[in-house]
Amino acid sequence: MAANGKMSTGNEMVVLKTSEGDGPQYVKDSPRDHPIVIIGAGDYGRSFAGRLVKTGIRVVIGSRDPERRRPNVPEDVVVTSHSDAISRGKIVVLAVPRDAYSDMAELRSDLTGKIVVDVSNKERLDTEKSNAEYLSEDILDKSLVVKGFNVVSAWSLESGLAGGSKEVPICSDDKEARGEVIQLAKDMGFFPMDYGCLRAARDVEAIPLRLLPGWRFATKLMFGLLAFMSIYVLFQGPLYKYVKSGVTKDIQHFPGKGFNRVLAMLALTLLALVYFPGIIAAFRQLAYGTKYQRFPIWLDTWLKSRKQLGLLALLVASLHAIFSACLMSPEYYYHMYEKGPVIEGRQFYGMMFWRGELLIFTGGLALALMSVLGVTSTPSVQNAMNWREFVFVQSKLGFACLFVGTAHCIVYGSTGFNKMYLYVWYTPPPALLVMLLPCLLILLKLFLLSPCLNSRLMQIRRGWESKPKATPV
Amino acid sequence: MAANGKMSTGNEMVVLKTSEGDGPQYVKDSPRDHPIVIIGAGDYGRSFAGRLVKTGIRVVIGSRDPERRRPNVPEDVVVTSHSDAISRGKIVVLAVPRDAYSDMAELRSDLTGKIVVDVSNKERLDTEKSNAEYLSEDILDKSLVVKGFNVVSAWSLESGLAGGSKEVPICSDDKEARGEVIQLAKDMGFFPMDYGCLRAARDVEAIPLRLLPGWRFATKLMFGLLAFMSIYVLFQGPLYKYVKSGVTKDIQHFPGKGFNRVLAMLALTLLALVYFPGIIAAFRQLAYGTKYQRFPIWLDTWLKSRKQLGLLALLVASLHAIFSACLMSPEYYYHMYEKGPVIEGRQFYGMMFWRGELLIFTGGLALALMSVLGVTSTPSVQNAMNWREFVFVQSKLGFACLFVGTAHCIVYGSTGFNKMYLYVWYTPPPALLVMLLPCLLILLKLFLLSPCLNSRLMQIRRGWESKPKATPV
């Protein structure tokens, strides 16, 4: 009992002992004085049992077929029948598939008054009530049903704490039962989150069905831009030439040279889109004279996708670097190389001239800065930085990166901006088109950094309002 | 006492106070009411003391030479003689080297009834009993010996929580003593693991002597393949030419061109080996009609090494990308470039033709996908994903990567598959040899995705069995 007592939070159980341990003892019958009962000896049940045993908690497994030998059942764990297992404890973890819940009706009386933990997941999102509500209302209406642990996979039960402890939402209509399971989760090394009443199980059961929602906006934007830019580059160059003079050569060079141009445009645009919403938000705050005016949903989504946009920009920029390094030769980028002799009608080239070397210099520098931004946005590095450091890296270094990247683009395109034959079909050449957004952004940022606007913005962000107590819409 | 009380789990110590604090107090003499005693003022002892003090726990250090000034002893820590220190507390951390354990015999009576924590490590694995058992049986047989904290280095005691809290195995034959030390570890910010009786100290002491066991299979496989492929590429090309016509040129090009070919083959093969065992496991489950049949050890090891194989594939593929970018020129890969004029008997080339650009396109895409797989397999990123997201990235994106990588290989080799002079010494050219495994894998995967097999597999993985209750071998 002493070892269990260690796991207990204490105040629900009082042990009065003299130092010799022979004095009077008033013991409240706490759920954690008993072993944890796990119904179901499948993968999940066994993994759950393993984690509990490692935590120092006793476990009884209830199985339909207790005699059967199973691999991976931890030592010291008793495997017995459902009813016997349930009779030994107060907290019962229901590790059976959702389909088998109706079979649990036969355990209804055994489970009366017990805390029943529903760890199940749905196979897809639907509008029906949650598994936990179904269990609580239709099957085990005399038990204290608690939803929890459904976000924890069997794999992560086994693999321990790598990567930091995991958030585990827990909810129940019974506060005391919820508190017991919260403490259990804490003892198992998880970080329980109190989600309140069992109605919240609908949200909790939706969590494991999520598929990278934070990445949706950024990836859609990226693929949209990729499609647009591919078409633009294809039409503005190779297809124009084909239409005008029937030359197919440039179309054949699209997977390498053309796509590399698309990658360059995409990387710079994605990087600009990381810093654009912050500028919009600043101007909005200046216009409304308050920071308490809520942002429209599109701006809010955009602001929350900045990290993802930045990481995609880094991925695309790295690809652009590899493509460029593979293609870098006078045959591909002749306007970056010094002209050498003409031999039998063929122009040969020498080294790059200064513009070409500057191109590599600025490109390399931008990629290096972007890599630093990428590394500092991983959770564990970010966690080691304070707010000031985070802002310094993400804002100062980030704008430096945007600046160098834009310079890279200008160095590349500047030989062509004055060549009118590149403005075909009334469209500007890609390098000109793509530098407009970052240049605009840099100008707006400089404008915001002007002392007058900057001090007002700082004021607003500290809570000052131009029209106090305005009720937000 | 109040501050210590905060750290206590509560039920072993009962304090009855009125709200004024002047009422009657029944206090059980709990070990944590006393300071923690550390025997040994060396690096480890001082680091341990520092961490305890930061946690808000009082510390007394016992030293053979208490007068000596030492750097890094935290303020508020009393340094005194061994006996005096031990008399002040109930939990004694023995921070002396294993060699000095025999000297501890003189403290045997002082340590009677105390909880003694053995934090020592072995220098090498041997078959003798553990340090903790030796201490408990031969030196301090009247103390409650607990093994613990040996996996925590002085450095990680000082550097705090960066990277998440660490798992600390703890074991002892005395349940109450074990519980006390488990709680102490918890308070210090570690995640204690209950390993049961002191016999388990043999396993616990083996942990710090481990040298990357999870990487052994994958690195051995990689170096084996590297050796085989190097020899194959060397023999099939340069050495064949030397034997047939005495040309040494190709041997001189082995460190760059030849080795780059080896890197390409190795990367694709390693990636295929990531997905191979999953396919085998699926067919095995279909054949046996159950998922409860245990996998043979070789398959289990292979399945557990998939992450390592994938990371090695990424490393090798990145190297291949850099090598390729450095060598990419008509002199090296003439069959990827358009022919230009022949001047004075020398063939000149122009841009790449479409196959060459496709080569770069597919290679870049495969590397980008593999980088995403690599990033998502770091512990902290993985911890932030749910199971569905993890499966999506590692399985869907992973197979996409294998598919694009195989396409990259086919684009490269396809110009040569029909050239019979490449099939020297009855062996296929390397590019053909290396694409066999991933192609087979893709076919098997498509076969498994056929509705009939796929639904049966899903059924089996949910626990269905074709011959229920079969006793596994």
Place this chain on the structure above:
Amino acid sequence: MAANGKMSTGNEMVVLKTSEGDGPQYVKDSPRDHPIVIIGAGDYGRSFAGRLVKTGIRVVIGSRDPERRRPNVPEDVVVTSHSDAISRGKIVVLAVPRDAYSDMAELRSDLTGKIVVDVSNKERLDTEKSNAEYLSEDILDKSLVVKGFNVVSAWSLESGLAGGSKEVPICSDDKEARGEVIQLAKDMGFFPMDYGCLRAARDVEAIPLRLLPGWRFATKLMFGLLAFMSIYVLFQGPLYKYVKSGVTKDIQHFPGKGFNRVLAMLALTLLALVYFPGIIAAFRQLAYGTKYQRFPIWLDTWLKSRKQLGLLALLVASLHAIFSACLMSPEYYYHMYEKGPVIEGRQFYGMMFWRGELLIFTGGLALALMSVLGVTSTPSVQNAMNWREFVFVQSKLGFACLFVGTAHCIVYGSTGFNKMYLYVWYTPPPALLVMLLPCLLILLKLFLLSPCLNSRLMQIRRGWESKPKATPV
């Protein structure tokens, strides 16, 4: 009350219940039986409230303007007037800006005897007393002021545990109040650090104002070396030629070819500087015959900056790889390519000869090894390794990397070391200059690995001293 009891550590509150719950109850009036009071409904206050609610703790917010609707106030949180809110709880979190502290004087009597948590930050470091001391001494002298949570931003309150739990320093002159807040921090998923008395608030308030102090030494060193090497390469090559013969061509090639040389020199030197201080420390320990002699500050700083130096070396080496891949052609590195025909006075080249391929081989290998070193120095990967694995990777693999990197440098420079015309202005060519340090280092390391010195060093590092009990300076 029961749900709150779960959060309590127990011994400050005693509940005696029979198992029916109708027995006598002696309840000490613990601060955590009451809701946590937050004064201030700004961003920080609301984020703090949100985290508390998720943790399962009741919250009351006190606001000057309780009627006003605010976004993001969690459900179940009562917003009321300052006085009313304070009257409901015992722990009061002061979430108002530092400027508004003087206004808090009017709450002085309300806050008498309450635990007041000061979460504020300074805008800049000054020599005045800390905000917490000001609050405790000048404004709320009848309250128990505790400094805490100032290192936690509103953003990290909202974003949860990603990247592991955060260290939160807490200090107060009242031990019991400090203990309460330590427990609160623990319950919220943070890792509280006991900093002792309120005087320590000066250190605690300095933490969020830190700007990457661990990176200062390494970045300064890097930029210093960058400047020196840039000037050296510029003078030794392009400027010398300009002065001697008026040729400006090499100056134009500085951003690409020249800077790439600087990057190569910088990467190798930074890598050597990672392993240099360890060698110095070893010789120092051998000379003094003890490990207890403290290192001088410069050596200590250098030793602590090794990780940062290594990561910068990796960044610079990656840049060097990309630059090299972009420039790799006979026009840039003619001495690495086989001579082809001379056509109309222009020399053409073929493939690389073996030295060139070896250059790529060694460079690629060094970069791969350095990448492994970089990945293993991220907090979460490092946390998963034991001490032996860490030493193996960082020391063995690290020296292998230095060795291969030095070989890369020798392969590059060896064609020129004997060409006296490269020794202009009495200075050696850059490739010769830069290989001196790593070569010296490798020799010293080999010297240290000689059996006699190595065994003595191992002895010293286990605590042996040649002159025992020497008092360190």
